[in-house]
Amino acid sequence: MKLVAVDYLAPNAEQAFVESLHQTGFGVLKNHPIQQSLVDNIYRRWQAFFDSEEKQDFLFSKETQDGYFPPSVSETAKGFTVKDIKEYFHYYPWGRCPEALRPQLAEYYQQATDFAATLLSWVEKHSPAQVADKYSQPLSHMIKDSQQTLLRVLHYPPLSGDEEPSAIRAAAHEDINLLTVLPAANEPGLQVKGKSGEWIDVPCDFGNLIVNIGDMLQEASGGYFPSTTHRVINPQGTDQKKSRISLPLFLHPRPDVVLSDRHTADSYLKERLRELGVI
Numbered sequence: 001m002k003l004v005a006v007d008y009l010a011p012n013a014e015q016a017f018v019e020s021l022h023q024t025g026f027g028v029l030k031n032h033p034i035q036q037s038l039v040d041n042i043y044r045r046w047q048a049f050f051d052s053e054e055k056q057d058f059l060f061s062k063e064t065q066d067g068y069f070p071p072s073v074s075e076t077a078k079g080f081t082v083k084d085i086k087e088y089f090h091y092y093p094w095g096r097c098p099e100a101l102r103p104q105l106a107e108y109y110q111q112a113t114d115f116a117a118t119l120l121s122w123v124e125k126h127s128p129a130q131v132a133d134k135y136s137q138p139l140s141h142m143i144k145d146s147q148q149t150l151l152r153v154l155h156y157p158p159l160s161g162d163e164e165p166s167a168i169r170a171a172a173h174e175d176i177n178l179l180t181v182l183p184a185a186n187e188p189g190l191q192v193k194g195k196s197g198e199w200i201d202v203p204c205d206f207g208n209l210i211v212n213i214g215d216m217l218q219e220a221s222g223g224y225f226p227s228t229t230h231r232v233i234n235p236q237g238t239d240q241k242k243s244r245i246s247l248p249l250f251l252h253p254r255p256d257v258v259l260s261d262r263h264t265a266d267s268y269l270k271e272r273l274r275e276l277g278v279i
């Protein structure tokens with residue numbers, strides 16, 4: 001299995017991108033319309049936030065799940081017992097955020113959500129008819145006016161050497177949501193699991209946009225679009241001293257959206273969050 005960046009401006013971009021999502025659960029886009037200077041700026045300013053003690057003033061709320069999640073409470077992936085080596089901030093337009101950082105994050109959230117709606121319309125248009133028949137409404141409508149779409153600012157701190165031996169930055173997992181949109185991080189490390197169990201580096205050239213299928217779209221498409229396992233590995237050598245920042249946007253349907261015979265978005269999300277131990 002190989003992941004190749006699709007040129008957003010190429011005439012066959014839509015088909016090539018959706019085919020990559022079908023084959024691998026991942027699609028990588030270059031020359032896409034999301035403003036790279038905005039992403040750069042967010043990486044820089046949030047690095048300063050994570051380096052400061054100000055973050056303690058924005059501790060997350062267990063009820064609403066917005067705010068700062070310190071390393072001591074960060075996730076343990078399904079099936080693992082050791083916590084990931086990361087801290088993160090959950091941004092929702094209605095949630096807590098340092099005011100000085102809000103305008104940029106709000107702007108990115110809007111741009112990336114709008115672009116995701118376009119990508120979902122590509123997915124729908126290029127789904128085989130028997131797959132598209134399963135969608136309870138157009139995919140791009142499922143996320144319209146959703147209050148659940150989550151922008152996560154992730155900071156993987158430099159390694160100190162006294163991490164638990166088996167801990168990694170993000171243990172192998174699948175995303176819960178419909179679709180994830182992720183600008184290439186400022187350092188490598190993201191890998192996706194291939195069909196024969198091999199780990200493949202996601203092309204992380206600065207400026208690439210990485211898109212992956214989440215469990216909810218796998219559910220809604222009857223498995224045609226696979227929610228592929230991925231992870232973030234630890235850096236080696238002198239790179240151990242470097243932080244890594246990434247910015248996944250997890251597109252969530254409104255809670256009442258029907259995904260399948262078994263699940264609405266809400267019932268699905270609750271089941272998965274309980275498994276993760278965060279609710």
Ligand SMILES: O=C(O)CCC(=O)C(=O)O
Binds near residue numbers: 230231
């Ligand atoms: O940091 C990354 O590159 C990916 C993060 C990720 O997979 C996640 O938070 O679900």
Ligand SMILES: [Fe+2]
Binds near residue numbers: 173174175230
């Ligand atoms: Fe993920």
